[in-house]
Each structure stands twice: as structure tokens, then as C-alpha cells.
Amino acid sequence: MTTDIETPASNGIASIPQEILDRLTRVDMPAVRGIDASDTCLDIDGLSIPVYRCEALVLGSGAAGMRATVELHRRSVDVLVARTGLFAGTSACSGSDKQTLYTASTDYKGDNFIKYAQSLCAGGAMDFSTAYVEAVGSNDAVGGLQFMGLPLPHDDQGAILRYQTDHDEAGRATSCGPRTSKLMVKVLFEEALTLGVRILPSTSGIRIVKESVDGEERVCGVVALHREESRNAYGLIFIQCEDLIIATGGPGELYRDSVYPHHCHGGLGLALEAGIELCNVTESQFGIGTPRTTFPWNLSGTYVQVMPRVYSVDADGNEINFLKRYYRSTREMVSNTFRKGYQWPFHSTRMLDYGSSLFDLAVFLECQAGRKVYLDFLRNPEPVNEGECFSLDDLDPDVRAYLENNEALYDLPIDRLRRMNPLAIELYRMHGTDLCQEPLEFAMNNQHMNGGILINDWGQTSLQGCYAIGEAAGSHGVTRPGGAALNSGQVFGKRVAVAIKRSRLHKGAFAPDQDCITQQIQQTLQDASAFVTNDGGRTPKDVKTEVQARMSDSAGIICTQEEVAAALSEAQQLRRDAEANGLKVSSASLVGQAFRWRHMVWVSEAVLTALDYYIQNGGGSRGARAICASDGTRCPDASHEDLTRFRFVEEQAKDREEKLIVSREGDGISVHALPVDLKPEVKREFFEKGWGPYLIKEG
Template identity: 75%
Template sequence: MAAQNGNLASSDNAQDGFDSIPQEILDRLTRVDMPNVKDIPASKDTIEVAGATIPTYRCETLVLGSGAAGMRAAVELKRRQIDVLVASTGLFAGTSACSGSDKQTLYTASTDYKGDNFLKYAEGLCSGGAMNFSTAYVEAVGSIDALGGLQFMGLPLPHDDQGAILRYQTDHDEAGRATSCGPRTSKLMVKVLFDEAITLGMRILSGCSGLKIIKQSTSGEERVVGVLAAHRSEKRNPYGFIFIQCEDLVIATGGPGELYRDSVYPHHCHGGLGIALEAGVELCNLTESQFGIGTPRTTFPWNLSGTYVQVMPRVYSVDEDGNEINFLANYYRTTREMVSNTFRKGYQWPFHSTRMLDYGSSLFDLAVFLEQKAGRKVFLDFLKNPDPVNPDEQFSLEDLDSDVRDYLENNEALYDLPIDRLRRMNPLAIELYRMHGTDLCKEPLEFAMNNQHMNGGILIDDWGKTNLRGCYSVGEAAGSHGVTRPGGAALNSGQVFGKRVAVAIKRSSLNKTSAELDTSDLQDQLSVALSEAASFVGSPTGKSTNEIKTEIQARMSDRAGIICTADEVSQALSDARALRCLVQEQGITVNSPSLVGSAIRWKQMANVSEAVLTALDHYIQNGGGSRGARAICTPAGDDCPQAKTEDLSRFRFKTEQDKDKALKICIRQNGDQFEVREQSVDLSPTVEREFFEKGWGPYLIKEG
């Protein structure tokens, strides 16, 4: 039996239960072998533009991005006999394949015990605000099919002997709808979707980045006709340009991970917001992101939610002289309070302003943030229990808040050391870091406050459609998540909308009359792109991509992170606008034609940065308060976090205003200007039961 006190004990006693799982199984769930994917042959079709040869590819639907959401859309399109092409900058290199947490969560309607209530599920999804009830309901109902499809394709979700999927509680989740197949849940989703895509004979073009949406007007309405892209292996023009002609486009390129210096995204995740902005596609909720503790991007970027903190490791910082500091003792009043809120970071992982109050779990985040600002490194040590807050205390498993103690007891994890508690509850969490060079059984783990996810993105309707005809969006690129959402709801959203986009495109194809491509107009648009590309190579005036990257990331991390003030955001916006205008006037300089694609992406990131800051500045200037990602600090604020010995008066913040929950802040680029508007959210639950005979006929007509 596990030890019931805080005395240090040998890890030899922790080898039972979960720990009896064979190493082969642990390896299979962490060291995931991805399928071999064959690129389609280089196209022999070309178009001559301004003396350059640009290869052309054709498909009915182009999916940009090969993560879990994009591949679900592609598979569902292929099953519906749509000629689909997937173009991806890097297979298995985005957030779906490379990001996660201790047991990465998939949030779906619960299928265990008594089942679920879709209305309650939807209410929970949109309770944070800035999300239509109808969208939440679509995700709730669609989650059953999304889950079943993944299981059919081979996703190894755990279930009991009656077939009910095992569940647990995640952040912003009161019903315990979360499930997981380990730290690599989304990578395993990508794996089974690729396996299915290969079985279906999917056409895939890897090393291919979309750079510009090509539009033409039909009957006075702009629509997508294709995408200018850069293909890594293309040598028939110096920039690697290709043109992919399509009738419909699905943007599934993920979030703008490169916006922030302090980020848990994999490198080179630019997302699709820049290409959308340039095409006049409207975005929404750009003020809403998620920030939380994770491994620094300079090592192995990974979220430290769930069991990583629920086992209550020792938390400390190290100054420039190598001194170890129990910095949390300056914030929490007792050891019990400190370790109980460390535990709660497991299911309250994202920073939230209100959780800084009453010595809550986000006071932990603020403390880590301030240690970083002071130039100190912060660590989790799983080999030692937490240092006490007060001299007359010691850490004890008998002195925990009841929710913490009950959780550990129910999971039979009352072991003496954090590493044993972690091994008991989640050995996969240990294996994951071991495979990336850090053995938690031997050494501490450095961590930091990071940007992790953008809840905003491209404005879509309940079928994934944007304001540009023929353009759809799914996954993190789509701004469908509202202000706060349960952990793992984004994975479900991508799967649900992946199918809905396929249904919408199939339905539209039944009544579609193909418009003739205007080749003269196409040549004009491609000629402009070639001229810009040529101006970047060896430009004597333009900034380098590295200079632009450094400036954008520093500004966003330092002035648009978890702590914001009106003055700093306003100044950041002014600086971002100046950078975007400078890039517009002087271009970007690269020393090789092969780097032009990177220059175009960083030009677009300058636009995205300004768009985010424009939306955030609009929100603050119109009285917006602290919510979700950020604390809006002001001396006139309504609330102020307290700490045991630290003066936190400078972090007095304005609380969220109820009126703002009922609005989406929408933004689009119109020439050199960013236009902002507010759109009311529809929260009325108008779901009505459809009688079978009444609904069957219309369904058959829509489906053809």
C-alpha cells in the first residue's frame, strides 16, 4: 500500500497498477510511428507569366493544412466523391502532431454512465461568451459522430468492459466530459486520419505553403478560384511558385504560433490568418487566446497541465548566481494553500484573471510570470516534495484541501514522492519527456508562461463558411471557440466542422455551375506576386525576416500577454502599424529566391499582429474588462490579487463586463486599413425536435 504521509520514500514501492504496463505499449502511445506518405507527381501543366514558368495543379477542393481538422475535412470530402487535394507546409509538423499535454484531451459528449444532455453541453461551451448557441449545439451533437468516426478509423480511446469511454474533468468543464489516449492524442488522431486518407487514395502535396488566395468576380461576387503556393521541390521558377486551381478552399492551417516569443507552439506555425486577411476574409475574437505554463519553446514545447502539476512537484526558481528560491512562498499563505492550488493548475490550466483572486490557481501563473520578468528560470522538481511556506510547516499528504486529497486517494496515488505519484497516474507523461531528452526521474524540468492557443480566428458560420464565396475554415484557424472553452473542445470542434464543411461542399456541388477561369486576370494577379517576390531578393532597404520576427514576437509577448494595460496596448498597436507600413513601403529583404515564401509569410504575420492589437485596443478602449486570456490592469480596476508578502497593487484589474459576452469583435483588412465591427451573439436555444417524416424528405433533397 502507498505511504500516507509526507516522508520521502523509495520509488520502488510505486511499481503496481498503471506501472505494470509493458514498455512496448508506453512506447506505442508516445513514440508514434506515422505512415509513409507519397507526394503526387509534379504537374506537367504550366502557365507562363512574365517570363516565369508556374506549374498548375487542379482539384475541386483544396485543403490547406494536414492537421487533425484538415485531414478530417479531406477524408470526409473524399468519401463524398469530391476531388480533394491536401497541401501542407510540413506533414506531421504542426500543432496536432507536435503539441499536447499530460493526457491531451478530446472533449465530447459523454458516453459513459447516463450519457449526456446536448443542451447542457452547448450551454457550457458558449457560457464564456462571444459564441453563438447554435455553434455550440452543433459541436455538442456532432461530437458523437466525430468520436465514433475516429474510433472506426482506429483511435485507441480507453473504455470499460461495457464499452463506455473513460472520462475525467478538464478546465472549464463541470460535467467530466474529457477523454484521452495519452499525451499524443491529437498525433494519434492525425495518424488514423492519414491511414484512412491513404486507403482512400488521397492526393497529398507536402512541402507546400499557401501564400495568396486568388479570387475572381462572378456575377459581381468575389469567389475563390485557387491559391498561389510555394512548393519546396519546385525548380521551374526561382521562387518555387505553383498555382493550385480549385472551386472550394478549406483553410485548416492552425493558429498563429509565431506571433509570440513565449510560446508552446512548434516552430514555423504561421497559421492561415495572414492569407485570409489579405483576401478580405473577416476574422473574429482575436482578443481571445490561451496562456499557461509549459516547457520553453527553446527546448521541447509542451503544456504542463493535468498530472504534471496534480502530483504537486517542488516548484522553485534559480537566480543568476545559482540560488534556488521558493518563490511561491511569497504568494501563498500556507503550504496547504500553495500545493492545493498547484494541484488545481491541472484542470484550471489556462490563466484567468479571476483565479488570481482569493489565492487561487492563477496566482501561480502570475508568480511564474514575474519570476520570468525578473530574469530567473523556473523549474518543477518531481524528485522532491514542495518546500514549506512557513518554518513551522511541512508538506503532508494529510494536509490537503478535500478536492485534492480525494482525487489522489481515488486514483490510489498517495505516494511519498511526486515522481511516484506521476508514475502511478500517468507514466506516459514521464516517457514523453524521456524521449525528448529530459528524464523526470533524474532531473528537474524548466518551464515558463506561454501562449498556447488562439480561440479567435476566421469568422465562420455553422457550416464553416466564411464571407468569401468558396472559402471555408476549420480547426484553430477558425474563430469558433468563444472566450473560454473546456480543454479539448478545440479538437472536437475541428472534427465536427471537418465533416460539416465536407457536407456543405458536397451539397453546393449538386447545384454548382462551374465558372470559366479568367486566365488573363489570373496572369495579372500572378504577375503582381512575381514582381513582389523579385523586389524581396537582395532589397537594399527592407528589414530581414529575422528582424521582423524578433520585433513582432517581443511586442506581443511583452505587451499583449496575460497582463495588459490600455497605454501599453495602444503603444503596441502604434508600433505594429508602423512596422506594417514600413514593410509595405520598403519590403523585406532575403538573400535567396528560395526564401521569398518565408518573406511573404512574415509580411502577413505583421498584418496579423496589427489585427490582433487593433481588436484588443478596440476592446479595451470601449470599456472591455479582464476575461479569458488577459488581465486588463488599471488603477481604477474593480479587483486586485493579493499575496502573502508581495505587493500586487499594480495588477489591479477591471472585471469583465456582461455586455461584452454578447458580442464578437470582427475585423477585416481593407487596403491599408483594418475595419472593426461588433456582431451580436445569438444565445437563444432555439433547438426543436424534428419529426422523422417531416425532416426526411428535405434531408434527401439536400443530400441529392
């Protein structure tokens, strides 16, 4: 065991015991026993296909999926959870310095839900009603987590401790430390296990099975692959359900330069294949983080607020103070390094006026030039100009005030980090990098998709009986306060449970068409067989390499109309090739890779189609990307670099007033705009008038 991390003495504050650090970073997850193998099987084409049945199926076992699971079980809905790998998704494996949960603040005077909602949908492409639902629901979401044991810090009066995060002017953020979402998963799993929820691990959904009833399609189950199933060569199973909740996270495998855990494919391809509409897939987040080849992690918050030395290393081993080519003074450089803490995602307008995203552009260009970039917590930043030096007395007022308020005016970055966030040091130590001894390599990475599956304010998708929550749902708009996604998953986890319970009060007996089910399972078996017997197709590995390189190189933080159009043409060609010639794997046990990368080929084309449509229709720079053009209206400046090639087109105000809806149509992807309602209108329901209808809805 390592020794305690000693916090610099200040006003008698003692070191934090290692036991506490371990509890918040080395999180022990509960043991999970999967359900017994089903005795019921379908005989299809001479193969035995096991069948599992439930009323509601949750695909995904992250924080959002498990909240839905717990809430469904509490409402007496027979729910089954299926997940490729327990504790292997973004909720359990991702985070930042103090991973944020963004909820309505109970601190001091409390919060205003309308203002909260306005902060969520300020970036546009999000209905105010959805934002208001998330604002109002946040109190119940966080209260339920606290009841289940989530250790959120609070003062002696009971108010949760708060801080400011990105796109947040009110300071609604809170945290349990770097592993907030993993701790959320932990307490939700413990609750689910206490309730006796059925869990089917090692299971990946590969096809949504539908039937048509009275001219409308509805869910009747999912074909899945179960790694422990041996009654057929592919491990194929069928899970029959009346309601499906897609909680599979975002498409982390879409980009080469990514801070997602490995093998996060998400459910967008699964949804597209089923004819479900997506929205806002042009909207992502990119920011600095450690490379995926090591320990992928966001470097927001205190990692940069302590103002470490930032430098790059060329092929000859020379260390370069590259930021001095971009900023005009040492004060300007270090103050904007600090601001990356709560302005973490890249944003085009923050490249202007020597802002914090000029830092991102500089890092991006260093990496493009083949140099590696590092944070050094053992030395202060090097000066920009001769005669200058880094000084805690020469900082912008907001930066100086923050350090003073946190009593972190120490000589070295590592001591400032120890004072403000010792857990941030412990986390990297746990994964093999001691910030007290060595620098930390980092780069620009894709981190989150704000778009996803189109849902309404109850989490319902365009397919009857199908819901989407968490990062799989496209409910986040263009920009959002950091940590709002964790809250959204919790709010909608409960709302889909309420919606499903209410719908069951008015449904008849569920009796899906077994011939329809058999036909779709047969088609899936034919696809699986074709993957194994194919001699002329491409391998999933080849497809992965091509898709990820194209998305990172042509659809990252810097885009041009020409590059996106060319990338789209290449993506369409890859998809047509995959359809005409198929994919190939060397054994039946690997067909899951082919199914997943066939899905990802469609997801890549969907994102590029939407992005091309957006740019072709005059869409400008917003959220994740700068749309660069020679006739752009804004251009970043740098002290000693010519950045005219990054002149960019400004966002049009009208684009904030619509969502871009994406779906499969014929031989490709269709896109159309859907107006959103951003008006902050909330109708007050009087108690006596609303009580009766509520009781009827709840049964």
C-alpha cells in the same frame, strides 16, 4: 531501448510494458508519397508556373484538415491536400500530460447536448447554435475516429473513460495520452492513404486567388510555394480549386514566449490579405509549459496534480521557494498547484482569493525578473511557513479525494506521477529530460488562439467558396473546456465536406477567369522579385524579432490600455514600413519567409487593433488577459507581495453578447461588434417532416 516504467504497486496493478509506452509516445507516422509534378504550366513573364487542379483544396494536414479530406473523398469530391511540412504542425507536435479530446460523454447516464453546448459558449462571444452543432456532432466525430483506429480507453461495458478538464464541470474529457492529436493525425492519414487521396507536401499557400462573379467575389485558387519545384526560381505553383478549406492552425509564431512548434504561422494573414473577416482575435490562451527553446509542451493535468516542488533559480544559482511569497499556507499553495491540472489556462479571476492563477502570476513575475523556474518531481513542496510541512493528510478535500480515487497517495511526486500517468514521464524521457533524475524548466507561454477566421455553422467564411476549420477558425469563444478545439476540428471537418458536396449539386460548371488568375500570379511574382532585389527593406528575421517581442511583452497575460495603444502604434508603423520599403531576402529560395512575415505583420496589427478597441470601449479582464488599471475593481492578494499594480478591470456582461469582427480596410484594420445569439433554443424536427428535405439536400 529503455526499461519499463514501473508503476508503484497498488491493488496488484502491474508496470506498463515499454512496448505500450512506445506505441503511445513514439508514434510512427505513415510514409507519404506526394503526387507527381504537374505537366501543365502557365508561361507568365517568361517563367514557367506549374498548375495543379482539384475540386476542393485543403491547406493544412493536421487533425482538422485530414478529417475534412477524408470526408470530402468519401463524398466523391476530388480533393487535394497541400501542407508546408507533413506531421510538423500543432496536431502532430503539441500536447500535454494526457492531451484531451472533449466530446459528449457516453459514460453512466450519457449526456445532455444542450448542457454540453452551454458549457462551450459559457464564456461568451460564441453563438449557441455553433456550440450545439459541436455538441451533437461530437458523437459522430469520436465514433469515426474510433472506427479508423484511435485507441481511446474504455471500460468493459464500452463506455469511454472520462475525467475533468479546464472549464469543465461535467467530466467530458478523454484521452489517448500525451500524443492524442498526433494519434488522430496518424489514423486519419492512414485512412486517407487507403482511400488514395492526393497529397502535395512541402507546399505553402501564400495568396488566395479570387474572381468576381455577378458582383460577388469567390475563390478560384491559391498561389503557393513548393520546395521541390525547380521550373522557376521561386518554386511558385498555382493550385486551381472551386472550394478552399483553410486548416493551417493558429498563428504560433506571433509570440516569443510560445509553446507552439516552430514555423506555425497559420492562415490568418493569408485570409486578411484576401479580404476575409476575422473574429475574436483578442481571445487566446496562456499557461505554463516548457520553453520553446527546448521541447515545447503544456504542463497541465498530472504534471501539476502530483504537486512537485516548485522553485526558481537566480543568476547566482540560488534556489528560491518563490510561491511562499504568494500563498498563506503550505496547504493552500500545494492545493492550488494541483488545481492547475484542470484550471491550466491563466484566467484573471483565478488570481483572486489565492486561486490557481496566482500561481501563473508568480511564475510570470519570476521570469520577468530573469530567474528560471522549475518543477522538481524528486522532492515534495517546501513549506510556506515555519513549523509547517507538506503532508498528503493536509490537502483541500477535492485534492485529497482525487489522489485517493486514483490510488496515488505516494510519498514523492515522481511516484505519484508514475502511478497516475507513466506516459507523462516517458514523453520527456524521449525528448532528453528524465524526470526521474532532473528538474524540468518551465515558463508562461502562449498556447492557443480562440479567435480566428469568422465562420458560420457550416464553416463558411465571408468569401464564397472558402471555409475555415480547426484553430484557424474563430469559433471557440472566450473560454472553452480543454480539448473542445480537437472536437471542433473534427465536427467542422465533416460539416464543410457536407456543405461542399451539397453546394456542388446546385452549381454549374466551374470555369474561372484565366486572365484574372494570370494577373494575380503576376502580382505575386512581382512581390517575390522585389523581396530578392530589395536593398533597403528589413529582413524577415528582424521583423520576427520585433513582432514576437512586442506581442509577448505588451499583449500577454498582463495588459494596460497605455501599453496596448503604444504597441499598436509601433505595429502600424512596422506595417507601413514593410509596405513602403518592402522586406528583403538573400535568395529566391527564401521568398517564402518574406511572404509569411508580411502576413504576420498584418496579423499582429489585427490582434492589437482589436485589443485596443476592446479596452478603449470599456472591455475588462476575461479569458487570456488581465486588463490592469489604477481604477480597476478587483485586485489579487498575496501573503508577502504587493500586487496593487495588478488591479484589474472586470469583464462587462454585455461583451459576452458580441463578437469583435476584424478586417482589412483602406490603410489599416477595421473593427466592429457583431451580436451573438446565446439563447439555448433547439427546434425539434419530426422524422417524417424532415426526411424528405434531407434526402433532397444530400442528392
